[in-house]
Amino acid sequence: MKISLFWFLILVFVIILIRSSVFERIHKYENEMKMLKQNVIHLEGATTQAKTTIPSWFNYRAGEFSGVAYKWLYGVDKGFWHIVNITRHCPNDECELVYIFEGRHTTQDYRCPLCGKYYHPHGDEYIRPLVRHSIGKKFGIDTKAVFA
Numbered sequence: 362m363k364i365s366l367f368w369f370l371i372l373v374f375v376i377i378l379i380r381s382s383v384f385e386r387i388h389k390y391e392n393e394m395k396m397l398k399q400n401v402i403h404l405e406g407a408t409t410q411a412k413t414t415i416p417s418w419f420n421y422r423a424g425e426f427s428g429v430a431y432k433w434l435y436g437v438d439k440g441f442w443h444i445v446n447i448t449r450h451c452p453n454d455e456c457e458l459v460y461i462f463e464g465r466h467t468t469q470d471y472r473c474p475l476c477g478k479y480y481h482p483h484g485d486e487y488i489r490p491l492v493r494h495s496i497g498k499k500f501g502i503d504t505k506a507v508f509a
């Protein structure tokens with residue numbers, strides 16, 4: 362009698378373990394799908410694969426290039442991924458930089474509204490190839506086949 366109660370408790374414990382791991386996976390999948398829906402902006406014309414598959418690099422959405430921090434999102438259009446919504450941030454406090462013109466010739470044309478430091482960030486046309494290059498190196502993929 363004692364032994365069967367022992368095995369019953371073991372069984373209950375195993376069931377609890379399995380259930381929690383299954384729920385954890387479902388929860389993780391739901392979160393990923395929610396994130397994908399929030400971040401994919403242009404879904405028109407996307408292939409079924411691009412719509413349903415979350416790429417390995419999808420969470421790579423921030424990086425520092427030449428002393429300025431950048432953040433971006435990904436969108437899909439006509440089966441190819443695009444780097445969109447690029448924003449410039451202060452590497453010290455992550456605050457979004459503001460374009461300023463103070464009536465003088467300067468290369469420090471952006472300023473952090475929080476700490477007051479000046480920056481000269483890259484334009485989007487420089488950031489896109491830098492991000493693609495970084496994805497290729499970090500995740501070992503041929504970005505030419507994935508990005509427009």
Ligand SMILES: [Zn+2]
Binds near residue numbers: 476
């Ligand atoms: Zn700052």
